[in-house]
Amino acid sequence: MRFPLETRYADYDSKGHANNAVYLTYFEMARHHAWVDRMHGDADFPFIVAEATVRYVSEAMIGQALDIEIVTSEVRTKAWVWSYVIRATDEDRVVAEGRTVQVMYDYEARRTVPIPDAVRALLVAV
Amino acid sequence: MRFPLETRYADYDSKGHANNAVYLTYFEMARHHAWVDRMHGDADFPFIVAEATVRYVSEAMIGQALDIEIVTSEVRTKAWVWSYVIRATDEDRVVAEGRTVQVMYDYEARRTVPIPDAVRALLVAV
Amino acid sequence: MRFPLETRYADYDSKGHANNAVYLTYFEMARHHAWVDRMHGDADFPFIVAEATVRYVSEAMIGQALDIEIVTSEVRTKAWVWSYVIRATDEDRVVAEGRTVQVMYDYEARRTVPIPDAVRALLVAV
Amino acid sequence: MRFPLETRYADYDSKGHANNAVYLTYFEMARHHAWVDRMHGDADFPFIVAEATVRYVSEAMIGQALDIEIVTSEVRTKAWVWSYVIRATDEDRVVAEGRTVQVMYDYEARRTVPIPDAVRALLVAV
Numbered sequence: 001m002r003f004p005l006e007t008r009y010a011d012y013d014s015k016g017h018a019n020n021a022v023y024l025t026y027f028e029m030a031r032h033h034a035w036v037d038r039m040h041g042d043a044d045f046p047f048i049v050a051e052a053t054v055r056y057v058s059e060a061m062i063g064q065a066l067d068i069e070i071v072t073s074e075v076r077t078k079a080w081v082w083s084y085v086i087r088a089t090d091e092d093r094v095v096a097e098g099r100t101v102q103v104m105y106d107y108e109a110r111r112t113v114p115i116p117d118a119v120r121a122l123l124v125a126v
Numbered sequence: 127m128r129f130p131l132e133t134r135y136a137d138y139d140s141k142g143h144a145n146n147a148v149y150l151t152y153f154e155m156a157r158h159h160a161w162v163d164r165m166h167g168d169a170d171f172p173f174i175v176a177e178a179t180v181r182y183v184s185e186a187m188i189g190q191a192l193d194i195e196i197v198t199s200e201v202r203t204k205a206w207v208w209s210y211v212i213r214a215t216d217e218d219r220v221v222a223e224g225r226t227v228q229v230m231y232d233y234e235a236r237r238t239v240p241i242p243d244a245v246r247a248l249l250v251a252v
Numbered sequence: 253m254r255f256p257l258e259t260r261y262a263d264y265d266s267k268g269h270a271n272n273a274v275y276l277t278y279f280e281m282a283r284h285h286a287w288v289d290r291m292h293g294d295a296d297f298p299f300i301v302a303e304a305t306v307r308y309v310s311e312a313m314i315g316q317a318l319d320i321e322i323v324t325s326e327v328r329t330k331a332w333v334w335s336y337v338i339r340a341t342d343e344d345r346v347v348a349e350g351r352t353v354q355v356m357y358d359y360e361a362r363r364t365v366p367i368p369d370a371v372r373a374l375l376v377a378v
Numbered sequence: 379m380r381f382p383l384e385t386r387y388a389d390y391d392s393k394g395h396a397n398n399a400v401y402l403t404y405f406e407m408a409r410h411h412a413w414v415d416r417m418h419g420d421a422d423f424p425f426i427v428a429e430a431t432v433r434y435v436s437e438a439m440i441g442q443a444l445d446i447e448i449v450t451s452e453v454r455t456k457a458w459v460w461s462y463v464i465r466a467t468d469e470d471r472v473v474a475e476g477r478t479v480q481v482m483y484d485y486e487a488r489r490t491v492p493i494p495d496a497v498r499a500l501l502v503a504v
Binding site for chain 3: 176178179181182233
């Protein structure tokens with residue numbers, strides 16, 4: 001899935017760059033699109049993020065359109081990996097790359113659980 | 127109550143100013159100090175904010191120390207008003223002023239409730 | 253102008269509500285749409301926000317689609333007022349209302365300036 | 379260096395957890411303390427962050443005091459690594475760990491530069 005990122009004025013720091021922390025929010029927006037819009041899940045995610053990595057490749061300056069691509073790159077018993085690429089749309093230039101590890105979680109029982117089959121089938125389609 | 131504001135790099139926009147929205151977060155930090163540290167209340171506030179106003183008076187540039195003053199300026203049956211002044215500490219220059227109206231709220235019953243007497247007594251001491 | 257708000261998971265607080273400060277960011281997003289998309293201005297705004305008010309009318313819970321309307325409600329020599337209404341789209345229910353006062357600003361000369369005629373003509377079309 | 383983290387109500391998501399993206403902001407706050415308070419540098423950092431990783435170990439719930447430790451774990455010609463541990467203070471329980479790679483940067487010339495000797499000497503003291 002690849003779609004435009006709606007950035008906000010407040011995302012940019014005093015240098016005019018998208019702040020380094022906001023990239024994890026962009027990843028979260030991609031997860032939301034994947035999970036809610038593509039996989040028809042609930043907006044209050046039933047998983048936890050166990051790990052996140054961002055590699056900042058080039059500058060994302062205020063006023064430049066950005067888009068993000070999210071791909072399921074690995075599926076395990078309870079966890080899966082989503083990989084991300086953020087690009088400056090006009091130049092198709094990579095701005096940042098990253099990955100997050102998600103673990104299926106039962107918030108009532110407060111423990112990790114196996115990925116349900118229905119979710120697994122949808123995950124590979126992202 | 128008047129205390130130093132711990133600002134964050136991400137609070138500042140591409141002009142080097144504290145972003146206009148973050149002032150409401152500064153007000154919220156002041157409410158937290160008043161409510162949790164002074165009034166010994168729970169961090170998950172039992173009230174709702176019904177109204178907020180900010181008047182931006184002068185620039186808060188990155189690198190300038192800021193402080194905030196919070197005062198209870200009105201107490202009604204179910205609601206009260208907190209007033210705020212944010213200053214650039216070194217010059218004692220007013221950066222912004224504002225006020226918020228809070229209404230006591232029962233989140234389980236999902237309705238507004240009168241301010242308990244114990245809370246009322248503490249409110250006037252802020 | 254009225255358009256959908258792209259909310260973010262991080263906008264919601266521990267009660268599942270859009271955080272009170274994020275409404276000023278939603279107003280800022282509306283300004284961006286008005287200024288950049290409608291008025292063809294630069295993303296690095298040539299004006300300052302002098303005042304902002306939000307009245308919180310009803311709950312915006314996580315998972316509810318929101319939209320925002322922005323209207324130019326007053327134009328003076330150097331300043332103008334934008335008014336906002338945020339609604340829960342499905343029910344057309346008002347979630348919040350507010351207004352901000354903008355002042356045209358020359359960031360190099362560091363002083364307020366009159367609204368240029370071309371901007372004035374575009375402002376009344378918002 | 380280890381010091382208390384001033385968290386904000388807006389940092390917590392609808393589950394009552396510190397949002398996953400805000401950890402990078404906490405790392406940034408630690409960098410600010412290290413760079414400005416310890417190393418006497420400018421608040422407008424003269425370096426870029428090239429990479430960031432967070433491993434989420436246990437829950438940081440609203441109302442729990444957090445602290446952060448930052449250590450310089452590697453110094454190269456132009457870049458260095460800072461490592462972080464965030465703990466729930468009362469239990470001394472690790473909440474998250476991570477690292478960021480910084481590259482010295484000349485924002486006027488728009489290129490990476492070697493770490494000045496004076497900075498290098500201060501870095502190893504963090």
